[in-house]
Amino acid sequence: MNNIEILWVDDEINLLKPHILFLENKNYKVTPCTNGADAIDLVKSKNFDIIFLDENMPGLSGLETLTDIKNIQNNIPVVMITKSEEEYLMEEAIGSKIADYLIKPVNPNQILLSLKKNLDHTRLISERTTINYQQEFRKISMELASVNSHSEWVEVYKKLIYWELELENISDAGLLSILESQKQEANQIFFKYIKNNYSDWFYDNDAPILSHQLFKNIILPEIEQSEKTMVIVVDNLRYDQYLVLEKTILKHYKKQQEIPFYSILPTATHYARNAIFSGLTPLEMSTKHKDIWLSENDEGGKNMNEEEFLKRQLKTLKKDLPFSYHKISSQKSGKELIQNYNQYKENKFNVVVFNFVDMLSHAKTETQVIKELASDDKSYRALTDTWFQNSPMLELIQKAQKDNIKLIITTDHGTVNCSKPTQVIGTKAIASNLRYKTGRSITYQEKDVYAEHDPKQIFLPQEHMNSSFVFAKDNLFFVYPNNQNHYTKYYKDTYQHGGISLEEMIIPCVILTPKN
Incomplete structure (x- = not known):
């Protein structure tokens, strides 16, 4: 059942009965009104979802009525209906924040489209975005299984960002959770790609x-x-x-x-x-x-x-x-x-x-x-x-x-937003950064890092003969065994950099x- 309440203001409202019946047959509830003064009283006493407002009425004009309506309920969408296409009228109406305008004579389908545009807009976008992402999710998953170049990784990452921003607009927690899982999967595969290819980039003409x-x-x-x-x-x-x-x-x-x-x-x-x-x-x-x-x-x-x-x-x-x-x-x-x-x-x-x-x-x-x-x-x-x-x-x-x-x-x-700790052990001299470490005698979780024991291979300075670099993958951050729980709690869900992630x-x- 449609619970949409429409206020339709027009001094010739009786001529619009076919339009009103058309809307009522589609379960919209329409309150007819013949003048601006009564319309303002109705807006004061009742909540409407949308207002259709005739621009050319005796007494209070449509623009004058619009101003008073906006002073009462600024967020209510108002669709101006006018016989005139004069530019100054359009500019005044748009400047007064109308939601839409229609030129007389209007037909029922124009009215219905305006309702869809202004009231179902969010729902329709949400539904279409959901369907599109569901289709794209499968494509991205297939791409992740085969991506094998730095340029392909750029395209995958840009797609993930695009959908993150799109899904953010429809506030669907379930889809956002699925996307977040897909990003995590992408980062895990990207880490392996970097681990296998990064050192070659300094010698390869096809490097990024x-x-x-x-x-x-x-x-x-x-x-x-x-x-x-x-x-x-x-x-x-x-x-x-x-x-x-x-x-x-x-x-x-x-x-x-x-x-x-x-x-x-x-x-x-x-x-x-x-x-x-x-x-x-x-x-x-x-x-x-x-x-x-x-x-x-x-x-x-x-x-x-x-x-x-x-x-x-x-x-x-x-x-x-x-x-x-x-x-x-x-x-x-x-x-x-x-x-x-x-x-x-x-x-x-x-x-x-x-x-x-x-x-x-x-x-x-x-x-x-x-x-x-x-x-x-x-x-x-x-x-x-x-x-x-x-x-x-x-x-x-x-x-x-x-x-x-x-x-x-x-x-x-x-x-990158770091959410998981990985343990590292080393001397006091190793770097304090939470996403990479450099120094001598570093102990770490092998699966969680890209370790380079000869930093010169990736054009990094080697402070000491046995110095190495280790870089944390995706959303991990380094913690020491001493007081590990305290530092895990302190740094969890903070933004860090220095390691390997798409971000x-x-x-x-x-x-x-x-x-x-």
């Missing part, structure tokens, strides 16, 4: 673009062929988070190209972001630039020399390009960036690093309130978007668009041109 190749191969050609370019690096930004931000970015820019690439291991800022700016692997940085490379055990910020790395890369490439470098890690530095915009906007290119998302992931570990606000991937994305909507990054993008500046947005690595390794580089 890695962090240290991004600037020279992708970013620099765009800079050279443009008058001015803004390069924005958002630390710790996952692909799904970028896609949420992109909805706003595309109001100001057109997407020219989207180039997924792979973060090097460890998927940690110290290694991956320095690799982007230097154009070198960590092993090469540690040997060629000993004066500015900081190893795991060195004191001080490991990413303090990014600007100098970039200068040296440009010098090596024999590129004399005026640029500025800015790192934004506080509200104060963000305001200064915007205030000083005119001082650097004429450069050939500018680099801006935003650290907020990385700070958010650390805050989720350390702050109970953030843990609750970002309890899962959906809320983590929403929190990132909330920051972006009120951030200097968005203000910078808006300014760059007005000045016709090309935009390149990328990141250094992603992050951490497959990341976006997006090239955008300003809208006129």
Whole structure:
């Protein structure tokens, strides 16, 4: 039985009896009304699901009635019915937040379609999305059984993200649970793929673009062929988070190209972001630039020399390009960036690093309130978007668009929500990161890690003769046997990076041109 209550307001309501009977035969309940004043009284005394409102009535006009109705119940959908197609009327009605408009004479099927559009819209989308994902689930499962290249993994991951965002909109806990299981399965297979193929990428012409190749191969050609370019690096930004931000970015820019690439291991800022700016692997940085490379055990910020790395890369490439470098890690530095915009906007290119998302992931570990606000991937994305909507990054993008500046947005690595501990034993000197460890005499669960006993094979520096690297798979995090229960509870369901997962390794580089 249909419980939909319709208020139909028209001074010639008697002429619409066939339409009303048509709807009543389909179990809609219709309350007829002949004028705006009575309609307003009805809205005050009764809850309607939708209102059909004639625009041209004696007494209160349709637009005047609409304004009063919205003052009483702002969220009720109103469909304006009009004889006129005059533009100013349409603009006024749409500006007053009508749900739809129909041009007289209307037929019953037009009315029914408008009802479906405005009342059954969510249900219809939910049903169609459910059917489509059920079909796609089987396809993705088949792809997981045969995927065997870095480009195929990118496509699989992007499909999983697409469906995660689609299913999130219909709030079906059962389907989301199925998708989460499929993501876990994908990450387990992806881990085996990386374990078997990663070391070959440094010698293989068919390898994906890695962090240290991004600037020279992708970013620099765009800079050279443009008058001015803004390069924005958002630390710790996952692909799904970028896609949420992109909805706003595309109001100001057109997407020219989207180039997924792979973060090097460890998927940690110290290694991956320095690799982007230097154009070198960590092993090469540690040997060629000993004066500015900081190893795991060195004191001080490991990413303090990014600007100098970039200068040296440009010098090596024999590129004399005026640029500025800015790192934004506080509200104060963000305001200064915007205030000083005119001082650097004429450069050939500018680099801006935003650290907020990385700070958010650390805050989720350390702050109970953030843990609750970002309890899962959906809320983590929403929190990132909330920051972006009120951030200097968005203000910078808006300014760059007005000045016709090309935009390149990328990141250094992603992050993964860790839910399961895996035990590791080592000396005090091994790295403190929860997703990778490096040092001597590390003991670990073989099935849970990718271990590299000769780090130079994957172009990582070897601090000591017997130092090795171990990387945790999918959503695991390392804990020590001492006080294991405490640390398991403390770090469970926190966002970490440094290991091997689709979320951490497959990341976006997006090239955008300003809208006129």
